[in-house]
Amino acid sequence: MRVAREHFKSPKGLPVEEYLTPGSPLCAGCGGLTTLRLMHKVLGENVVIVNAAGCMTLLATFPFTPLKSSWLYTTMASASAGAQGVRDALDILRDSGRLPPQEDLQVLVLAGDGSTYDMGLSSTSSAIHRGLDFWYLCYDNEAYGNTGFQLSSASPEASHTSTSIDLIHQRKKDLFEIWRAHHPAYLASVSAHDAVDLAEKVERARSLRGPKLFLSLAVCPTGWGFDPEWGDELAHLAVETGVWPLKEAVAGVVRHTYIPNRFRPIADYLEPQRRFRHLFQPHRNEAVLAQMQAEVDAYWAGLGTESTLTPRAPETEHAPRV
Amino acid sequence: MIRIRFHGRGGHGVKTAGRIVGTAAFLASLQVQDSPVYGAERRGAPVAAFTRFDSAPILERGVIDSPDLIVIADETLLADAGAAVLAGQTSAAAVFVNAPAGARLNEKYQILPPLVTWDITARTQAVLGTASALSAGLAAAAAKLTGLISAEHLLAAVREELRQLRATADVVDKNVTIAAEVFDQLSTVRFAPAASGIAGEVLTVGYEGVNLGTASILAPGNAQQRNTGTWRVERPEIDYDVCTRCGLCQLGCPDGAIKIEKNGFPVIDYDHCKGCMICAQVCPLHGIARTKEVRSW
Amino acid sequence: MVRQLLTGNAAAAWGARLARAEYVPAFPITPQTEIIETLADWFADGSMPGKFVTLDSEHSMLTAAGAAAATGVRTFAATSSQGLVYALEVLYSVAGWRVPLVLVNVSRGLSAPITLGPDHNDVLAARDTGFVQLHAETCQEVLDSVLLAYRIAEDARVSLPVLVNLDGFFLSFTREPVEIPEADRAREFLGDFTPVQPVFRASRPVAQGVAVLEGGLYSYFRYQMHRAVQNAVAAHTAAATDFERLFGRRYGTIESYRLDGADVALVMAGSFTTKAKAAVERWRSQGRRVGVLRLRMVRPFPAAEIAATLAGCRAVGVIDQNLSPGLGGIFFHEVAGALAAHQVQPPVLRSFIGGLGGKDISQAEFDHVLETLESAHAHDGPHEAELLFTRTEWDQVRNRLALAGKTWERSAT
């Protein structure tokens, strides 16, 4: 089931304006790029993207940029601190009357999971803690993609990376919950497959001041090992199998924005990907598959009091109506 | 010294081709250096590999600017200015292009050195059942043209390199078959000692101001000037008789290479479409057809 | 012994394997990743016993490495560029603990602007940390240097971390023939690790990494570290002698290439020295007396040996593949200091900057360097460091700047 939509009823209703031109050097079929493009569409103009080292860093490679907005590449660990500096400076200028309102910018951190879950965690934790008014998009391709797909703490159980030693015992950090424990103004998980859900969330977050954090499962044909044409279908399967729940947390209160009526078995999502091939060839590893299925099942079975489709209305300017 | 520069697209196997020739020369007790071009090899994007060998120590490193032999994995690379496959061609004794024998490409692409063509794609397709992994054929062509590598060393190198890539015994054997055939059918070309490329003016760089002196870009969205359409292996084509203007293909295209016209119909920007074929998969009416763009896949 | 085509990265991994490193904390960065991926495979398939662990950053990686060494386990780590400078604080720490370990750095230019091609600003940022530094020119030298590095690091006179440097792309991704020593010969060269300092054990508590607030004491400990780094020359000489006996390859703190009777000497480090050697061969065949001095051991800086080697030269040109903004080439100043301290005064001493971010140094640029050195006179006075740059590169820069929306007019405002 799906929550009622307030801002966008269908894909056709999404803004038509684009802020990313084609011609970037990223892989054909890059899911992270789709997410960024969609998010930017809804965010609108007047954005400065503060980037951490990752695949997206190559978006702006001299002398070309596909962005119609501004860009600042910082380092791998400190993008959120970069956002702090830009935001603070804009505020100083605005508050002292030196920045006309039309020159103000929305600040968006763009970082991969390696940066977000690992060395950038501290910088972001502090920015959320300070209540920094910024957007954050983590395109989670579940490994260090830019360096050739090594293990990150977002790499899920049994996924093969080029530095995995113990595939079966590696676990993905629950970043949603880690971030939620910081009480950001807005937090959501999104998927490029569900552009309307993504757009709805950006729109709902827009009126809130403070950290607005987006975690997107970003299909990665290169690292995951599948033919790029199946990118959207895999993103879809991640949602339909329950592997990637679509949810949001406003002032800490969680609401799932889509719950499949019938969950597909997770093997449907895993099997097409080379990184999980060892679970299917030469023999189907039923034990591990059952374990992984049980973990997904347990997540959904455990949706209890704090995670419901109808949360108590948070105290915000524009509380989402359900 | 023989300097060979291989050009292909990510997925063609030019890195492996360069290594096969390197290993073959190594087995022939020569000094060897081989390296692929730096950076990510995106499927479809132009890539290069370099192999040098000599009986004396090799006192060169890095990119080969003045090749003795250029090996090109697909004709479309010749038309791709960004790939610069003919750079330094005046020093080359020959240019090999994977194209049907007798293909008349010299004039079309202004290839100056003697041109050798052979249809590795067709043979690879026939033997392996796929036309994408061309490494064995390309390596065999390079090895034979130089005249300095024996069939024995070449075939041993094919085995060695494919084994390292964890190819199955059957695939290894088939690649050996292809390599043997290419090696057999081509003839050696004559190599003149390369003129050392010493010409070049050295100049003094002065201070230019902070704006020119910083790596910032003041032309938003100028990536549109980059033609990523050449990466395309397959070409999506919208059947406007079927299209209902739902817009899903536009939303799903990672690169934003689909525009919606005023009348609501989507139009593909072929200068930039990378050919990922996501649009074809998301179209609810299967209204996007595909055609082959690059011959050797 | 097997002879095989190996990339510089694979050679580094083989060095760690033959040294029987038991602990490898890792964090990926281009162009180092092949090293850790190779080691991950070897730990996973059991060819290397011990533990490979992925960390959350280089800062953590090097802390774990130093802490494991302080606990008495032979440790190996590898990084590059941004990773090395991110870990810089920890480099100082682990050197201060006086623990032996080997860190491989795959040189790559530093951000900003972020780049991938090699130069030596990353590794030279670590020059004052207390790490011993060896710079390799070939893939063979990478492997050999890792083995030699453990001997130096674990030598009782030294007991310090050692950094082995190789250039990104030009060595890291380039295959060359490499002799891989037999495991038991390697073991003969490098025995098991026996720490020379007390390590953490329940029976013997030790407080390591403690605060020192008195300037006198601090000076004493820092100076001890300096002397320990200097001892690396003796440790290297001893190790290199054993190495030559076992494996037949000889390494010095510097390499003199055709310097006998040379009027002109070029000084360089790393894999680009190969290009200088090609120029020297060409010049020698024209009857010009030129040679190359390659800096191999960079810390300790072999000042005496450099001075002695360059003593007879009329002109010395240092080509730095690094740039200290506002100073010039780092090695130039170190070489000039070494010559001055040893009262060697070549009439002509010039500084050139080349190969930043992996830019080629073409033979035309080498010719320019030689012409500059040959036509210079002792009384010409001091000269600025000169950036080696060609007309073609300049045209390319102008073209790219225009594409980026930057015009010469706009720059003036």
Ligand SMILES: Cc1ncc(C[n+]2csc(CCOP(=O)(O)OP(=O)(O)O)c2C)c(N)n1
């Ligand atoms: C301090 C530091 N260490 C390592 C790197 C090398 N590096 C560049 S991108 C990258 C991977 C980033 O992974 P992730 O955040 O998941 O983004 P992705 O590459 O998947 O887009 C790494 C390790 C760096 N730039 N800086």
Ligand code: SF4
């Ligand atoms: S490696 Fe993955 S995340 Fe990175 S550009 Fe390619 S598809 Fe995108």
Ligand code: SF4
């Ligand atoms: S194939 Fe379709 S989705 Fe992919 S880049 Fe081209 S237009 Fe976009």
Ligand code: SF4
């Ligand atoms: S997805 Fe298919 S039907 Fe929809 S707009 Fe695109 S081509 Fe037309």
